[in-house]
Amino acid sequence: MNFSNSFRGINANGLKNLSISMLEFEEDFNKIFTEVTNVVNKINSNLAGDVSTSFNESFKELSQNFPVVSNSMKTYSDDFITVIRNYEKQDMSQSDLYRR
Numbered sequence: 001m002n003f004s005n006s007f008r009g010i011n012a013n014g015l016k017n018l019s020i021s022m023l024e025f026e027e028d029f030n031k032i033f034t035e036v037t038n039v040v041n042k043i044n045s046n047l048a049g050d051v052s053t054s055f056n057e058s059f060k061e062l063s064q065n066f067p068v069v070s071n072s073m074k075t076y077s078d079d080f081i082t083v084i085r086n087y088e089k090q091d092m093s094q095s096d097l098y099r100r
Helices: 012-045 049-063 065-099
Strands: none
Touching: 012 049, 012 065, 049 065
16 A cells, blocks of 8 residues: 555644643533532531541542542643644654755
8 A cells, every 4th residue: 555645634623622621621620529529518517426527538538539630631631732732843844854
């Protein structure tokens, strides 16, 4: 097969939109986490003793995952932009080769 006339590329606009969407999801996710934390605190204020301790520990264990998910969303967003930049660099260097 001869691939010399094949085209390769990326959908830069699509990746930019995905990056923006990921940041919006991350922002919404953080708002939800804040709301859930407020609800848990209200519920916990009405609990006492072992029930309160158990409830608090369970939420604390679960809530440790929220920053991980949030940071992952930011990283994915950054990765989409990195793909665009790397492709543009590669494309520029290849076009420089053709000009010589």
